[in-house]
Amino acid sequence: MTDIYEQSDLSSGSHQQQQSDEDIMDVRKGPWTVEEDTKLMEYVTLHGEGRWNSVARCSGLKRTGKSCRLRWLNYLRPDVRRGNITLQEQLLILELHSRWGNRWSKIAQHLPGRTDNEIKNYWRTRVQKQAKQLKCDVNSKQFRDAMRYVWMPRLMERIQASSSKSSPGQSAVEASTNPARMKEPGSSQMDPNFMPELSGTSSESLDTPISSQSDLTVEYGRNPQQGIDYGDNLRSGSGWLSPEDLVGNWSVDGFGFPAAAEEVMSGDDWLGEWNVENIWLQLCE
DNA sequence: AAGTCCAACAACCGCCCACAT
DNA sequence: AATGTGGGCGGTTGTTGGACT
Numbered sequence A: 001m002t003d004i005y006e007q008s009d010l011s012s013g014s015h016q017q018q019q020s021d022e023d024i025m026d027v028r029k030g031p032w033t034v035e036e037d038t039k040l041m042e043y044v045t046l047h048g049e050g051r052w053n054s055v056a057r058c059s060g061l062k063r064t065g066k067s068c069r070l071r072w073l074n075y076l077r078p079d080v081r082r083g084n085i086t087l088q089e090q091l092l093i094l095e096l097h098s099r100w101g102n103r104w105s106k107i108a109q110h111l112p113g114r115t116d117n118e119i120k121n122y123w124r125t126r127v128q129k130q131a132k133q134l135k136c137d138v139n140s141k142q143f144r145d146a147m148r149y150v151w152m153p154r155l156m157e158r159i160q161a162s163s164s165k166s167s168p169g170q171s172a173v174e175a176s177t178n179p180a181r182m183k184e185p186g187s188s189q190m191d192p193n194f195m196p197e198l199s200g201t202s203s204e205s206l207d208t209p210i211s212s213q214s215d216l217t218v219e220y221g222r223n224p225q226q227g228i229d230y231g232d233n234l235r236s237g238s239g240w241l242s243p244e245d246l247v248g249n250w251s252v253d254g255f256g257f258p259a260a261a262e263e264v265m266s267g268d269d270w271l272g273e274w275n276v277e278n279i280w281l282q283l284c285e
Numbered sequence B: 001a002a003g004t005c006c007a008a009c010a011a012c013c014g015c016c017c018a019c020a021t
Numbered sequence C: 001a002a003t004g005t006g007g008g009c010g011g012t013t014g015t016t017g018g019a020c021t
Helices: A020-026 A032-046 A051-056 A065-076 A087-100 A103-110 A116-133 A140-165 A174-179 A214-219 A242-247 A255-267 A276-284
Strands: none
Touching: A032 A051, A032 A065, A051 A065, A065 A116, A087 A103, A087 A116, A087 A140, A103 A116, A116 A140
16 A cells, blocks of 8 residues: 555646645545654644644644544544444444434444444444345334344343353343343443443443344344343333334235345354244244 | 455545634 | 634545455
8 A cells, every 4th residue: 555645636626726735735645654643642642632724734744634633533542442342332333323323423422432433334334234135224114123123132132141141140131121220330331321221230241242243144033022021122102112013014924024034044154943934923923 | 376355444525513703 | 694614424435354266
């Protein structure tokens, strides 16, 4: 890869811009070098955040203010948290996205250390991929329901399993269905006031990174009425559908998922007695 | 070993809004 | 009130590295 110094887009047209040659010629694009990172870090440490255009000018970086800001927020900031998205974070992202849609920065506010860019990338690479595989729109009701009744419960199960391994007391799912038990001090990094039902107890095991194989691909179609206590999470008044709603809307005849699901689940990853026929029979009983 | 494909991530772009002048 | 500027946001593209053929 080569470092790119390129003319700004403004200079590519036939009109001569009134910018100085310096502005036009010296804007750097592309990946940041270690030297640039160091310069930016030192400057911000010394002078603080904000006034990014000034930062770009005064620090000697040949970058736009926007570029400096982005690099700082997404990478250099000391509290930025890198590494795999944990199960809890994944669950939270799904839940918050169901509430707010693509409000990445708003979602990121509730995942300490995570950036909107990171969450957005997660959504695009993991979640949208599943929608594509299932041949449905990521914003469709079908896919949202699949998330609510398959993916998220599966995540809760895994969180519960992780939690019970390390602390036999309260599980994340128990906690999630009983807000009154969420007042333990020093529980989750997540804002307990914001979404108590998703803030479990603190546990190393809850930081288990997600696998690249998504739960939706593997577990899609699990009967939502088996194996897990949904508790208040199935409350219909807050955007959740009741199991009855689910069954009513998801008739095998009237819904396009089974065929797509069968395709997705036909791989080696699919385990257990759950085949597509069973799943949809259970759903429709 | 070389080539191809693809997932994941970093970075850029354009639009918009808030605020200062 | 109009205008300019800084900064935030969401969408998109480019790059990289690993898996696969």
